[in-house]
Each structure stands twice: as structure tokens, then as C-alpha cells.
Amino acid sequence: MSENALRVLGTASHVARLLGGDDAVHSLYGPEGSHVYHFLTRYDEADAEAMLRVADGKSGTLLELACGSGRLTFPFLERGFDAVGLDASPDMLKLFAERLEEEKEDGQDYTGRVSTVEGDMVRFELGRRFDFVTLGANAVSYLDAEQRVSLFASVQAHLNPEGRFLMTVIEFPGIEQRETPFETLVVIPTGADADIPMLLTLLDYVDPQELLRSSNFLAQRVADGKVVDSKIFTALSRVLPPALLRQELEVAGLKVVAQHEVVSEFQIQASFAIVPKIYLLEASL
Structure with a gap:
């Protein structure tokens, strides 16, 4: 789905706009996102x-x-x-x-x-x-x-x-019986001693009409107890x-x-x- 790889759906799209739009959205399999996926x-x-x-x-x-x-x-x-x-x-x-x-x-x-x-x-x-x-x-x-x-x-x-x-x-x-999208939100913190300490929030959106799933990870990088960077790493699938x-x-x-x-x-x-x-x-x- 390369043409839609960075298409963000659901709550994550609103978070992306809050963070500055397209500049805040990156592929889950790119230079930074690959570390999150790993x-x-x-x-x-x-x-x-x-x-x-x-x-x-x-x-x-x-x-x-x-x-x-x-x-x-x-x-x-x-x-x-x-x-x-x-x-x-x-x-x-x-x-x-x-x-x-x-x-x-x-x-x-x-x-x-x-x-x-x-x-x-x-x-x-x-x-x-x-x-x-x-x-x-x-x-x-x-x-x-x-x-x-x-x-x-x-x-x-x-x-x-x-x-x-x-x-x-x-x-x-049972997804074929659903008419409205549904979304999952899960917070996944790394350890403070991790190579890249961060707070990860999964915003996973499923649209039963389009049969699309937008998996988004809001990664808030932490240094000295403070958030120093925020990005969304995304992947769109069927x-x-x-x-x-x-x-x-x-x-x-x-x-x-x-x-x-x-x-x-x-x-x-x-x-x-x-x-x-x-x-x-x-x-x-």
C-alpha cells in the first residue's frame, strides 16, 4: 500500500495535526520507525x-x-x-x-x-x-x-x-456486522534505561466499511524526565x-x-x- 503508506486515520490524524501535520508522520518501517517496530x-x-x-x-x-x-x-x-x-x-x-x-x-x-x-x-x-x-x-x-x-x-x-x-x-x-469504525488506545512505556527512552501510545483504527486498519504509534521521546520529541509512526493495511x-x-x-x-x-x-x-x-x- 505504498501510495497510502502514510495515510493516518482516526484519532491519530487529529494528533498529527496538533503536532504540525505531515512533518510529524513517518513510516513505521523507516529510519526511526524501524526501531519502534523492533x-x-x-x-x-x-x-x-x-x-x-x-x-x-x-x-x-x-x-x-x-x-x-x-x-x-x-x-x-x-x-x-x-x-x-x-x-x-x-x-x-x-x-x-x-x-x-x-x-x-x-x-x-x-x-x-x-x-x-x-x-x-x-x-x-x-x-x-x-x-x-x-x-x-x-x-x-x-x-x-x-x-x-x-x-x-x-x-x-x-x-x-x-x-x-x-x-x-x-x-x-464479526467485522462485517459493524457499521462504524472502532479504535484501540494502549500506552506502552519503555524502561527508563532503554536505548531510546520513550512513551509509546498505540492508536489503532479499524474501518469496517473500507476494510482498512491504520496502526499508529505516537512516540514521545524522553530525556531527563521531559518529553523532547513527538512523532507518529504509521502503517496502513487491509x-x-x-x-x-x-x-x-x-x-x-x-x-x-x-x-x-x-x-x-x-x-x-x-x-x-x-x-x-x-x-x-x-x-x-
């Missing part, structure tokens, strides 16, 4: 755990699409996989590289078993196939119908004959029913073999007016 998601491992249960003790090769800072890649590396991470954001890939330099809990050095590619998950050609291709964090919701067709075709071309494509999606049960995605996968020649419910302890999820459900779609050739 902070929020690094330890939310529910979908990674669900994917590893599907892998069920296997090892092999992994391609993580929209890999970000490697939230899914690193758990697979810990299980002995060789991996490639692909992402369109150089800022997220920089964080990935920094994580590779960190000391690992298992004491291993992954640098010889993992590489990254700056590229578009909609259309890519890596010249090889993988045992597992993953797409987490509901990232498919950023794509329109034509882009999803291209994504699924690229996945099919990169999947081993016995391989699996694992994709997480979010469903808002609300896509899992049934629609299952149908699109089948049309693309990928057989959906299972749909697993993912249980997340991430507290933001419990605060929505409609509690979202997270599913892992498992597909094969």
Missing part, C-alpha cells in the same frame, strides 16, 4: 513458535519474507536452519545485521548460515528453492489483490516439492478474511493443508473492541 515485536514469538511446531523438529532451509529484524528467522536459526531474510526496508535489514553481531543465548555464530536480500516480497527471484517460506505479522495485508497474486506466484517458484509456505493472518470476527486468502492461495496453485490458531500473549491484542484472532495458514505445492 522494540514492539522482538519478543512477540507466538507466530514463530506456531511455525516451528509445523516444522516439528525438522531442519533445512528457510526464506523469511518481510523479515524485518529477523523476528522469525532467528528462532529458525536456533533450530539449525540455514536462512535467507528478504525485506524492502534497508533500515530493518540494518537492525537484522546488528542482531547478528549480538551475543546469542546459545553461543552460536549464525553469520555463515544466514544472508539477507533487500527486495520486494511481491516479486523476487533468488534462483533457489526452500523447505520453508514464511510471511509473518499479517504482512500480506499490506498488499492489494494483484500484488498478492504476484507474491503467491513467487512463493510457488521458491518452494521445494515437499516444502511449506507459512503465513500468519489476522481476522476480526482487513483480509482468511477465507479469501485461502481461496487466493488455491487459485495460485498452493494447496492449503491446515489452518492453525495462534495464541499470543501480546497484551495489545486483548484491548481491541473486536478481539482479533491470529491464524497460521500452512500451504504446500
Whole structure:
């Protein structure tokens, strides 16, 4: 949704005007927003755990699409996989590289078993196939119908004959019965000793008529006990029913073999007016 990436909806749009308009709004995956996203998601491992249960003790090769800072890649590396991470954001890939330099809990050095590619998950050609291709964090919701067709075709071309494509999606049960938008507000403070101390306020807006979700984080940076900077980091996505995605996968020649419910302890999820459900779609050739 690149043309609408910085379109802010709901209360966050009013906050943006208060802070000076467009100059206060930035991509959640840009130079500064990537650090916010990394902070929020690094330890939310529910979908990674669900994917590893599907892998069920296997090892092999992994391609993580929209890999970000490697939230899914690193758990697979810990299980002995060789991996490639692909992402369109150089800022997220920089964080990935920094994580590779960190000391690992298992004491291993992954640098010889993992590489990254700056590229578009909609259309890519890596010249090889993988045992597992993953797409987490509901990232498919950023794509329109034509882009999803291209994504699924690229996945099919990169999947081993016995391989699996694992994709997480979010469903808002009963959203089709709602006529008015609903919004979630959650405050998430970092620790005072964090690398970038800040007060984060999630302003998450869902429009059931347009089937759009505007996820906005008001980041108020703190120094010496005072707010010294305020920005909104935003991402606009579609609300896509899992049934629609299952149908699109089948049309693309990928057989959906299972749909697993993912249980997340991430507290933001419990605060929505409609509690979202997270599913892992498992597909094969």
C-alpha cells in the first residue's frame, strides 16, 4: 500500500495535526520507525513458535519474507536452519545485521548460515528453492489483490516439492456486522534505561466499511524526565478474511493443508473492541 503508506486515520490524524501535520508522520518501517517496530515485536514469538511446531523438529532451509529484524528467522536459526531474510526496508535489514553481531543465548555464530536480500516480497527471484517460506505479522495485508497474486506466484517458484509456505493472518470476527469504525488506545512505556527512552501510545483504527486498519504509534521521546520529541509512526493495511486468502492461495496453485490458531500473549491484542484472532495458514505445492 505504498501510495497510502502514510495515510493516518482516526484519532491519530487529529494528533498529527496538533503536532504540525505531515512533518510529524513517518513510516513505521523507516529510519526511526524501524526501531519502534523492533522494540514492539522482538519478543512477540507466538507466530514463530506456531511455525516451528509445523516444522516439528525438522531442519533445512528457510526464506523469511518481510523479515524485518529477523523476528522469525532467528528462532529458525536456533533450530539449525540455514536462512535467507528478504525485506524492502534497508533500515530493518540494518537492525537484522546488528542482531547478528549480538551475543546469542546459545553461543552460536549464525553469520555463515544466514544472508539477507533487500527486495520486494511481491516479486523476487533468488534462483533457489526452500523447505520453508514464511510471511509473518499479517504482512500480506499490506498488499492489494494483484500484488498478492504476484507474491503467491513467487512463493510457488521458491518452494521445494515437499516444502511449506507459512503465513500468519489476522481476522476480526464479526467485522462485517459493524457499521462504524472502532479504535484501540494502549500506552506502552519503555524502561527508563532503554536505548531510546520513550512513551509509546498505540492508536489503532479499524474501518469496517473500507476494510482498512491504520496502526499508529505516537512516540514521545524522553530525556531527563521531559518529553523532547513527538512523532507518529504509521502503517496502513487491509482487513483480509482468511477465507479469501485461502481461496487466493488455491487459485495460485498452493494447496492449503491446515489452518492453525495462534495464541499470543501480546497484551495489545486483548484491548481491541473486536478481539482479533491470529491464524497460521500452512500451504504446500
